Amino acid sequence: MISSRLKMALAVSLFLAFSTALAWAQMPSKMDADSAAIRQCVAAWEDAWNRHDAHATAAAYVQDGEFSSTTGVPSRGSKELEAHYNEIFTTFLKDAHRTDTVRSIRFLTPEIASVDIDWQMTGARTRDGKDAPNRKGLLTWVVTKQSSGQWMITIYHESVF
Amino acid sequence: MNSIQSKAALAVLLFLTLSAVSSRAQMASNRDADTAAIKQFVANFADTWNSHDAHGVAMHYVEDGDFSSIKAEPSHGRKELEDHYNTIFTTFLKNAHTTDTVRSIRFLAPDLASVDIDWLVTDPAAPGGVLRKGLLTWILSKRNGQWMIVIYHEQSF
Numbered sequence A: 001m002i003s004s005r006l007k008m009a010l011a012v013s014l015f016l017a018f019s020t021a022l023a024w025a026q027m028p029s030k031m032d033a034d035s036a037a038i039r040q041c042v043a044a045w046e047d048a049w050n051r052h053d054a055h056a057t058a059a060a061y062v063q064d065g066e067f068s069s070t071t072g073v074p075s076r077g078s079k080e081l082e083a084h085y086n087e088i089f090t091t092f093l094k095d096a097h098r099t100d101t102v103r104s105i106r107f108l109t110p111e112i113a114s115v116d117i118d119w120q121m122t123g124a125r126t127r128d129g130k131d132a133p134n135r136k137g138l139l140t141w142v143v144t145k146q147s148s149g150q151w152m153i154t155i156y157h158e159s160v161f
Numbered sequence B: 001m002n003s004i005q006s007k008a009a010l011a012v013l014l015f016l017t018l019s020a021v022s023s024r025a026q027m028a029s030n031r032d033a034d035t036a037a038i039k040q041f042v043a044n045f046a047d048t049w050n051s052h053d054a055h056g057v058a059m060h061y062v063e064d065g066d067f068s069s070i071k072a073e074p075s076h077g078r079k080e081l082e083d084h085y086n087t088i089f090t091t092f093l094k095n096a097h098t099t100d101t102v103r104s105i106r107f108l109a110p111d112l113a114s115v116d117i118d119w120l121v122t123d124p125a126a127p128g129g130v131l132r133k134g135l136l137t138w139i140l141s142k143r144n145g146q147w148m149i150v151i152y153h154e155q156s157f
Helices: A002-050 A054-058 A077-090 B003-050 B054-058 B077-090
Strands: A061-068 A074-076 A097-109 A112-122 A135-145 A151-160 B061-068 B074-076 B097-109 B112-122 B130-143 B146-156
Touching: A002 A054, A002 A097, A002 A112, A002 A135, A002 A151, A054 A077, A061 A077, A074 A077, A097 A135, A097 B146, A112 A151, A151 B146, B003 B054, B003 B097, B003 B112, B003 B130, B003 B146, B054 B077, B061 B077, B074 B077, B097 B130
Parallel strands: A061 A151, B061 B146
Antiparallel strands: A061 A074, A097 A112, A112 A135, A135 A151, B061 B074, B097 B112, B112 B130, B130 B146
């Protein structure tokens, strides 16, 4: 009797230990997959930006996504975001090209992450149409995982230095 | 459906409606309390910063908090954070005073918030008295009932 109870307890312990180990092993692999998906989100956004496609650039944000410029000027929601990108792509950034390199990703929850991205830009002009010096800085985004599995921009901040 | 069944159905419906209303009201009131607590936390951070207490400022971060300067130079974890604040408070910011004004708070989850803070650093010796101004963008997390900085970014303009 005791022996069968012991056997049962051992079986349960073994099962729990294996389940835990499996869950632990799966966590980094899920995180790796999400990191890859986030990098893909950044690359797709960069590509849309470099095509100067205001609609596609804005579509990388969630419906009530927030953008804040290098001087802290905000745009919120798909309509305002698209209008913002339309404005910059037809004026002082119409010949600009950007390069974005993910520096770090920090998961705040399995579905929310903070992403730091080094950015550089060539071909920008000043507001009065003169050549502007090349710019660089840091993008700091909060991205969220949608039910479709896709990661999208919830909050976008950018700094220049 | 007889009359007793109708009354029972009505009672259940009323109970569910009242529960939903009460839960919504509770959520809004929790959010108001969290908004107030976050504003208080930012004010406390500024006070500690203004007393140039490097340890006290570092303790506003979670143990593995991340700081990034206006040039994106990082400090990670309480020890590096305290060293960073010690350096700035004994060198180029030793006479500086910060004024931090919460611009907006966005809750990402009940215990996770993104906070934008207008930021002005003054120093009597600086041209016009202003050393820096810009935006602080923080990610805060509520740990054991206390809001703390997980990620600190700052931009100067």
